[in-house]
C-alpha cells in the first residue's frame with residue numbers, strides 16, 4: 001500500500017479513515033476517542049489515545065453523529 005499523499009510506501013494508516021501514510025505524512029497526530037462513559041457523579045468521561053495517526057484530510061467528528069434519517 002502506498003501513501004495517500006505522495007505514493008511512497010506506507011508505514012502507517014490513518015486511525016480515522018484508513019488512508020495509508022508514509023513516515024513523512026504521519027506527522028499529524030490528534031487525540032482519538034475510543035469510548036465515552038459516564039463516570040462518578042454522572043460526569044461523562046472519554047477514553048482516548050493521545051496521538052493517533054491522522055491523515056490530515058478526513059474530518060473526524062468529536063462525537064458520534066446523529067443519523068435520524070436511518071429511523
Ligand SMILES: [Zn+2]
Pocket residue numbers: 003004005006007008021022023024025
Ligand atoms: Zn507521504
Ligand SMILES: [Zn+2]
Pocket residue numbers: 014015016017018019054055056057058059
Ligand atoms: Zn484520515
